[in-house]
Amino acid sequence: xxxxxxxxxxxxxxxxxxxxxxxxxxxxxxxxxxxxxxxxxxxxxxxxxxxxxxxxxxxxxxxxxxxxxxxxxxxxxxxxxxxxxxxxxxxxxxxxxxxxxxxxxxxxx
Amino acid sequence: xxxxxxxxxxxxxxxxxxxxxxxxxxxxxxxxxxxxxxxxxxxxxxxxxxxxxxxxxxxxxxxxxxxxxxxxxxxxxxxxxxxxxxxxxxxxxxxxxxxxxxxxxxxxxxxxxxxx
Numbered sequence: 001x002x003x004x005x006x007x008x009x010x011x012x013x014x015x016x017x018x019x020x021x022x023x024x025x026x027x028x029x030x031x032x033x034x035x036x037x038x039x040x041x042x043x044x045x046x047x048x049x050x051x052x053x054x055x056x057x058x059x060x061x062x063x064x065x066x067x068x069x070x071x072x073x074x075x076x077x078x079x080x081x082x083x084x085x086x087x088x089x090x091x092x093x094x095x096x097x098x099x100x101x102x103x104x105x106x107x108x109x
Numbered sequence: 110x111x112x113x114x115x116x117x118x119x120x121x122x123x124x125x126x127x128x129x130x131x132x133x134x135x136x137x138x139x140x141x142x143x144x145x146x147x148x149x150x151x152x153x154x155x156x157x158x159x160x161x162x163x164x165x166x167x168x169x170x171x172x173x174x175x176x177x178x179x180x181x182x183x184x185x186x187x188x189x190x191x192x193x194x195x196x197x198x199x200x201x202x203x204x205x206x207x208x209x210x211x212x213x214x215x216x217x218x219x220x221x222x223x224x225x
Contacts, residue, residue: 033213033214035216040200040221041218041219042115042202042216042217042218042219043153043202043216044216045213045214045215045216048213087152087153095206096155096158097143097155097214099152099153099155100152101151101152102152
């Protein structure tokens with residue numbers, strides 16, 4: 001079967017670093033995506049990993065280990081505007097996105 | 110990045126009426142578009158996959174006669190909620206898959222539907 005899991009909620013301090021983990025199980029895999037979704041808005045694309053390793057993009061980095069079915073999103077130098085839900089999703093063998101429930105990130109001053 | 114528009118952004122209608130939502134890819138041709146529904150504090154739920162020129166593929170539990178999808182061109186897909194009821198009130202989001210390279214889905218801004 002397929003499943004994907006991420007924490008429901010996390011809290012971090014402005015200026016700090018936070019890592020949001022995502023684990024998944026699937027027989028067919030075509031990449032792992034991270035999206036950011038602010039309340040009341042549609043998701044926006046953050047990153048895509050299809051090979052193992054770390055992809056860095058400014059303050060945000062995403063890591064993938066296919067053998068472990070594990071990914072994380074790393075946010076550095078946190079800003080208040082980073083308060084949002086972060087959705088991980090993997091693409092299965094049919095190129096369908098399977099979504100996690102999202103992690104609500106709360107940034108405190 | 111790619112741009113996907115959605116119209117209307119917000120709609121309020123009476124129970125029993127039909128509502129049409131448009132999804133357009135503005136700067137690329139999308140052979141595949143997706144329709145999602147999201148209830149408050151929940152994740153995205155895929156309703157259907159829309160392929161240009163063919164019938165949409167609906168997810169289990171989604172009534173195809175109630176949620177009519179038409180993907181008439183490479184840049185436009187429409188979702189019509191027929192005979193809407195209050196339980197259909199939700200945030201409807203479309204996304205379009207940009208062909209070539211990364212199989213990324215780009216989301217429209219969403220349509221908030223309130224059925225009275």
